[in-house]
Amino acid sequence: MENTILENSPNEHLEAETIPESFSEPISDSVFNKFFLEVASLTSFTWRFFKEVFKPPYEFNELMKQSFLIGYKSLPLIGITGFIIGLVLTIQSRPTLAKFGAESWLPAMVAVSIIREIGPVITALIFAGKVGSGIGAELASMNVTEQIDAMQVSCTNPFKYLVVTRVLSATIMLPILIIFSDAIGLLGSFVGVNLKGNVSTYLFFSQIFQSLEFGDLAPAFIKTIFFGFAIGLIGSFKGYNSYKGTEGVGKAANSAVVFASLMVFIIDMIAVQITSLFQN
Amino acid sequence: MTTNATSIKAEKENKQNDLIVVRMEHLNKSFGNNHVLQDINLVMNKGENLVILGKSGTGKSVLIKSIVGLVEIDEGKLFILGQNISQLNDNELIEIRKKIGFLFQSAALYDSMTVRENLEFPLRRQLHTIPKDEMNSLVKEALLNVGLAETIDLWPSELSGGMRKRLGLARTLILKPEIMLYDEPTTGLDPITSKEISHLILEVQKKYNTSSIIITHDIACAKLIANRIIVLKDGICAAEGSYGDLKDSADAWTRSFFE
Ligand SMILES: Nc1ncnc2c1ncn2[C@@H]1O[C@H](COP(=O)(O)OP(=O)(O)OP(=O)(O)O)[C@@H](O)[C@H]1O
Numbered sequence A: 001m002e003n004t005i006l007e008n009s010p011n012e013h014l015e016a017e018t019i020p021e022s023f024s025e026p027i028s029d030s031v032f033n034k035f036f037l038e039v040a041s042l043t044s045f046t047w048r049f050f051k052e053v054f055k056p057p058y059e060f061n062e063l064m065k066q067s068f069l070i071g072y073k074s075l076p077l078i079g080i081t082g083f084i085i086g087l088v089l090t091i092q093s094r095p096t097l098a099k100f101g102a103e104s105w106l107p108a109m110v111a112v113s114i115i116r117e118i119g120p121v122i123t124a125l126i127f128a129g130k131v132g133s134g135i136g137a138e139l140a141s142m143n144v145t146e147q148i149d150a151m152q153v154s155c156t157n158p159f160k161y162l163v164v165t166r167v168l169s170a171t172i173m174l175p176i177l178i179i180f181s182d183a184i185g186l187l188g189s190f191v192g193v194n195l196k197g198n199v200s201t202y203l204f205f206s207q208i209f210q211s212l213e214f215g216d217l218a219p220a221f222i223k224t225i226f227f228g229f230a231i232g233l234i235g236s237f238k239g240y241n242s243y244k245g246t247e248g249v250g251k252a253a254n255s256a257v258v259f260a261s262l263m264v265f266i267i268d269m270i271a272v273q274i275t276s277l278f279q280n
Numbered sequence B: 001m002t003t004n005a006t007s008i009k010a011e012k013e014n015k016q017n018d019l020i021v022v023r024m025e026h027l028n029k030s031f032g033n034n035h036v037l038q039d040i041n042l043v044m045n046k047g048e049n050l051v052i053l054g055k056s057g058t059g060k061s062v063l064i065k066s067i068v069g070l071v072e073i074d075e076g077k078l079f080i081l082g083q084n085i086s087q088l089n090d091n092e093l094i095e096i097r098k099k100i101g102f103l104f105q106s107a108a109l110y111d112s113m114t115v116r117e118n119l120e121f122p123l124r125r126q127l128h129t130i131p132k133d134e135m136n137s138l139v140k141e142a143l144l145n146v147g148l149a150e151t152i153d154l155w156p157s158e159l160s161g162g163m164r165k166r167l168g169l170a171r172t173l174i175l176k177p178e179i180m181l182y183d184e185p186t187t188g189l190d191p192i193t194s195k196e197i198s199h200l201i202l203e204v205q206k207k208y209n210t211s212s213i214i215i216t217h218d219i220a221c222a223k224l225i226a227n228r229i230i231v232l233k234d235g236i237c238a239a240e241g242s243y244g245d246l247k248d249s250a251d252a253w254t255r256s257f258f259e
């Protein structure tokens, strides 16, 4: 921190000197202000995204490249975690169901929980940790080293080239990754069911598909689109508006993960409310 | 008769304006309470190498960033190639900016691209459709100019500080801009490389009749390339003249730059 104060404007120096004063203020007040400032600038960032996304020229090549980096490169991680979740959930649920003599319900129960809730949320959280922080750190370091300015001088709209493409890629790729993760999770569950007992593939999957309804699949899928959008947007927001200092990069990556994960839970909660509204 | 006289006068003025590439009138820029530029008046002529000197933090980078629009000015007028920047629409601004090259103080190489891709980026972005072999030869020529021909497939992270600076220079020069803005082109380089870069700047000026603003702390470089020098102090132009004028200036503070 000291370093950047020396390098940057005398202004910041002044601010640094007045810090003791601001401690005497009620802390809740400054936290409150900061929160609303953040929300306001995130809102205008989102607004800018929607303004730019429909305006040509479209950065199609960069969109493909980012989708590859964001989607394809996340496959192994998402696959492994999906498998483990399916397996562990099955093993953990068996004793409870056995107590009620409902062991035969195991595949159906696990499938519903994976597809409705656990698959989307856990995959989104992993995605926030990998991709959200990656976007935050990348854009922040581009900001610090003036690469974003250099793009602007090269007659490129950096918001379109960097932000719009990343947000779109995240929005498109996360739902696909979640479908993939759900499928592998069910595979893990199949393995888990067969660790004790013997259920044929046919029986297992027919049980699952009987228990699943359109009402499970559609809302689960729709919310993943919002997860992807939120993670891409928050990662980009934190990176693009980072402090111009080396510690800004770490901060951007860190707060991108924290904020994006929080957002995943908030969206999930809203989604559950809306779905139950329709089901009643 | 009178109409004739006025038209001749207007023509004369036009001609003079044609020779002026950048003109700043009463330029002001503040960041909060930090008044960085205060009433800057500056003229840059066609084909000229204008060197800007000044202590660290006086706003030299801000001054040239305002020319390419990276920094928005608060007050004053800025004319580039005869056009008032504040009266242009987005497309006209882009057309003007295509004619300006900017070498960043930090070189600003794209870390996610190789050396070749770094050089191709401005070509693709500004010329849109350019045949592959033409692009290749432009890239090779640009690298050859700065003596980095063998690094074409390396990543920026694999280059030394001086090489990064030279690559930044190559990337800026590849479009042969009419106006070049150099932000400390020789800082952090050894005296020999510095001299090479200075000669390169001179060569570019002669070959393409480029007009340049060069920010530097390197007096040897300034001596070699400057047609005119401006010294910035506390956000105003404190002194102006040729190298010889300022070196023997009556003002001790100005002289101190040349010691
Ligand atoms: N984006 C910005 N936001 C706030 N303050 C800024 C910004 N850019 C520059 N400044 C301030 O403007 C002043 C001038 O900065 P500038 O980078 O132009 O200095 P300089 O003359 O180029 O110095 P150096 O020789 O060290 O590069 C500094 O006080 C700096 O803190």
Ligand SMILES: [Mg+2]
Residues within 6 Å of the ligand: B060, B061, B062, B105, B183
């Ligand atoms: Mg500077």
